[in-house]
Amino acid sequence: MTKYEEEIYHIITTSTGHLTVEQIYAALKKKYPKVVLATVYNNVNKLWKAGLIRKISVENMPDRYDRVIKHDHLVCQRCGKLEDISFHDLTASLREQMGEEFLFYDLKIFYICQDCRNSGLAG
Amino acid sequence: MTKYEEEIYHIITTSTGHLTVEQIYAALKKKYPKVVLATVYNNVNKLWKAGLIRKISVENMPDRYDRVIKHDHLVCQRCGKLEDISFHDLTASLREQMGEEFLFYDLKIFYICQDCRNSGLAG
């Protein structure tokens, strides 16, 4: 692992923030002011292809990166905030219903987070 | 509903193909050669905001559009192909585990489709 790869991996896996490339870039820049965005993209892709980090795509937002340990996600439909949550594992049940092996599954629950519910705009 | 809105809605809901904007555009152009891409984007967004169609984001591919009737998705990790599948409904179980209401959930199962498994490149 190169310096940046290691650092980026560290940033992603120690944050609970489900960071975007821009956010990783900003964090990395504090320590290495000369780094450029493309380097972050390159490294994030490398880590992802190596299976060391997880990529999360949500409609209408930039991709975010996360630890690979198995867990599900709660997505606020209003502000886009992402939180980890671990529901009962579905692997066995899904495999049985499918009648076939699969690689992994991705479960997202969309809701309105407490912050958004509080900050008015009822609905 | 305008002419295009209606037509686009029709294309999306009668296809099983989980079409991208480009594909919708191509289909629409056969009937209305003068339509432009931006119009497809605008209408697709309008339909989506109105809750009439569903948007599907998968890592590393353009968004696709689908019917709104509740169902899950099978995604081929290799070629990106998307298929519908309906697993046992998880709503009650998730709500119970969450202890809170949510809007909806999104379940994707990643696998290698038969076509990809056949066409060599073992693994």
Next chain:
DNA sequence: CTAAATGCAAACTATTTGCAACGAT
């Protein structure tokens, strides 16, 4: 020395926006 990683700019893909012209009330 060599191969891989980085900085940088340019390219590219997907998508959105501004605006003038058009079309349907």
Next chain:
DNA sequence: ATCGTTGCAAATAGTTTGCATTTAG
């Protein structure tokens, strides 16, 4: 007349690529 829709071009966001330079083994 008015207001939303369309065509069109330009802008933007997110991401990838090519290449010369730097860095690490």
